[in-house]
Every structure is written in C-alpha cells, then in structure tokens.
Amino acid sequence: MSHYSDLKQDQKRMEHFTSLYGVLIDFIGESNLPNSAELMGIYGRMCVNGFNILDPEMMSIGTGIYLGCSVIDHSCDPNAVAVFEGIIIHIRAVKDMPVLDWEKIFISYIDLLNFPQDRQAELQAMYYFLCDCNLCTSIQSPNMILCPNQDCGQGISVKQQDHEQLPQPCPSCGVYIKADTYKKYLEVEEFTRHHLQVMKDIAYLDVCKVCLKKQQGLFHNLDLLHVKVLDLAFESSIEMGQWEKAAEFGQELVPGYQKYYKECHPLLGIHYLKLGKINLYLKKFGEALDMLKSAEQVIRVTHGDRHTLYRDQLMPLLNEAQGELGKT
Structure with a gap:
C-alpha cells in the first residue's frame, strides 16, 4: 500500500x-x-x-x-x-x-x-x-499502586480514566487504598510523567533517582512508569560508569522487562547480557553467571546460536564467568 x-x-x-x-x-x-x-x-x-x-x-x-x-x-x-x-x-x-x-x-x-x-x-x-x-484491548491498567498491607505487596490496578474514584480493593488481601495515599500516588504519577517527558531525548540520573525516591512505598515494582524510570536510571548509570548503581537498577528492572517484553524478547536477552557484563566487571561471578545463563536461554531463541551476538559476545563471557567461579 x-x-x-x-x-x-x-x-x-x-x-x-x-x-x-x-x-x-x-x-x-x-x-x-x-x-x-x-x-x-x-x-x-x-x-x-x-x-x-x-x-x-x-x-x-x-x-x-x-x-x-x-x-x-x-x-x-x-x-x-x-x-x-x-x-x-x-x-x-x-x-x-x-x-x-x-x-x-x-x-x-x-x-x-x-x-x-x-x-x-x-x-x-x-x-x-x-x-x-x-x-491493547485489555482493561488491565499498567498503572499499579502498591498495596498498603505490608504483608501483601501486590499491585492494585489504577485506571487512568477513573482518577476521581478510589481504586478497587487489593485483589489479594482485600485492603482498600486510603484517599490521602491515592492522592499522593497521583501527584507522584504526574511528577514522574512530566520528568519522563523532559528526559525523552536524554536521561539524567539524578532526576531518575528523585522520581524513584518519590515512588518508593507508593508504586508497585511493575507499575509501568516505575519501570520506565528504572530503565532510564539503568542506562544513565552505565553512561556515567556507575557500575554498582547500574547493577542495582538493572536487577530491579528485570521483573518489569519480563512483564512488558515477555519472557523471550531480544531486549530482555540483551538486558541479561548487560547485567552479566557489569557483574563480571564487579567480580560478582555468581550473579554474572546467573545473568549470562538467562541471556543464553533468551538469545539462543531470539537470535540463534549462529548469530555473532551469541557466538562472539555472549559465549565468551559465559565461559569467562564459569571459569572465574571455578577458581573460587
């Protein structure tokens, strides 16, 4: 056409x-x-x-x-x-x-x-x-407020068109969100959206950290805005060479990638690969091996074992991690 x-x-x-x-x-x-x-x-x-x-x-x-x-x-x-x-x-x-x-x-x-x-x-x-x-047709919202019940930890779906109405009770434990908690969530949601728009072309690690701090205790770890900020924080940490923070943000990001990209997507495999590289550099060989094994499982499907990413990048790192772990 x-x-x-x-x-x-x-x-x-x-x-x-x-x-x-x-x-x-x-x-x-x-x-x-x-x-x-x-x-x-x-x-x-x-x-x-x-x-x-x-x-x-x-x-x-x-x-x-x-x-x-x-x-x-x-x-x-x-x-x-x-x-x-x-x-x-x-x-x-x-x-x-x-x-x-x-x-x-x-x-x-x-x-x-x-x-x-x-x-x-x-x-x-x-x-x-x-x-x-x-x-696209599902009524399930990617906005999720954290259940206030500390023994629960589930996410409660927040429908964007229903901001005037309190969310439904937690589907797991039945606890309701208080009005003041929900108001604070909406304020932080608006704050996060604004700064994500500002960082559309370039991410700022300090801004990401402020957003994540405000989200703490309010946003479920699978809330899409939270995942998007974590994604920027991870990449910004890499750009700035802050490897410990990159490893921390990258690990927190895994469940979000698994949810939104699903279990077998090139970007998930590459994320595992990046985390494997970072942990190797930090000499955290056990964590590196776990991430690289996860990367191998995904990239073997998404790229194939003849692809240069698999053959020339992933496998040497996987062998290195196995070798280093064998020395300890």
Whole structure:
C-alpha cells in the first residue's frame, strides 16, 4: 500500500516529502523523476514498510526495505521478532506455532515498554492503523499502586480514566487504598510523567533517582512508569560508569522487562547480557553467571546460536564467568 491518502493528511510527512522532492529535482532533474503522485506512493511505502536496521544491542543504525518481511503484520503481543546481522534481517519465532502461516506471524513495529494509548498513537502516526491485540484491548491498567498491607505487596490496578474514584480493593488481601495515599500516588504519577517527558531525548540520573525516591512505598515494582524510570536510571548509570548503581537498577528492572517484553524478547536477552557484563566487571561471578545463563536461554531463541551476538559476545563471557567461579 502506498498510503497516499494518509500521507496527504499528514502535515509533517508532507513537509518532509516536499523537501525531498526538491532535493531530487536538483540532483536528478524533474524530467528523470516519476510524477509527484507516483513518487509520493514510493515515499509512502518507504515510510510505512521500512525497517529500522538494528545493531546487536537493538539500537537503530539505519533503515532498509525488505519486501518479503514487509508483509508481516504488527501485534503488541508478537509471536516473532526481527533481528539483524549487519544488514541481513532474520525473522525468528519466539512462540510455538503449529504451522507456518505468514498471516498468523506477528512482530512488533514499536517499543512495547509503553502505555496502550501511547502505543496506539505511535502506530497511528507512523503506520496509519490502530492495534486490536489483547494487550491493547485489555482493561488491565499498567498503572499499579502498591498495596498498603505490608504483608501483601501486590499491585492494585489504577485506571487512568477513573482518577476521581478510589481504586478497587487489593485483589489479594482485600485492603482498600486510603484517599490521602491515592492522592499522593497521583501527584507522584504526574511528577514522574512530566520528568519522563523532559528526559525523552536524554536521561539524567539524578532526576531518575528523585522520581524513584518519590515512588518508593507508593508504586508497585511493575507499575509501568516505575519501570520506565528504572530503565532510564539503568542506562544513565552505565553512561556515567556507575557500575554498582547500574547493577542495582538493572536487577530491579528485570521483573518489569519480563512483564512488558515477555519472557523471550531480544531486549530482555540483551538486558541479561548487560547485567552479566557489569557483574563480571564487579567480580560478582555468581550473579554474572546467573545473568549470562538467562541471556543464553533468551538469545539462543531470539537470535540463534549462529548469530555473532551469541557466538562472539555472549559465549565468551559465559565461559569467562564459569571459569572465574571455578577458581573460587
């Protein structure tokens, strides 16, 4: 699909297309170009069907058109993933499939560590459709206030549209949230959202620490805002070389990654790998081995045992951790 009609209504992309069209005329000449409608159709296919080419740590390093893979549909609960080795794309199953049916294979076009409404907005803006998978239609909210019963520790779902109404009692122990506790939760939620927006392009470790301190005792560890702040704190700690804090934040982040990326996702495997590297550096060989074993279980599925990430990065570290642990 060229998405011609969608593009015509997309002001940002129309401005981009107009700019590109001018550059092409300057370099190639208008007589050598398709007419503007046909060229816009090509541009639309590139925008909507293109893949971000990712490095081994799932960071974007370019864009490519892969005609065969472009037929694969999106789901926020995918059963396959797209990974790269150089510019070669691999589509790998992360769930059992009874038969190979391309109409029933789904990958995620976007980052899953986000709220349903934000995922929908991104899909609409980038790909001109809305997702109707189970995760997007579920009434379960990723906002979770911590049960006040210290012997419980469960999360109580907070529906964003019902801020005027107290949450339901804890589904585990039946304890209710007090009004003043809920008010404080909402204040910290707003504070966190604001600072996450401020840190959209660059994360600040000190700001992350302030958010996490305010969340303490209020936010369940699987609350999505809490997980997103932990994610930024982890990456910021690595950038600043604060390895002890990185190990601490990274370990706290594992349950959140497991919930929102599921048990078999490239980013979860890479997270385990990073934690393994950090713990090796800190000479915490037992923790390193545990993380690297977890990484091996995930990456063997998401990338395969012939991928350079598995063969050249993970396995040498795993062998090193086993060797160091054997010395102690």
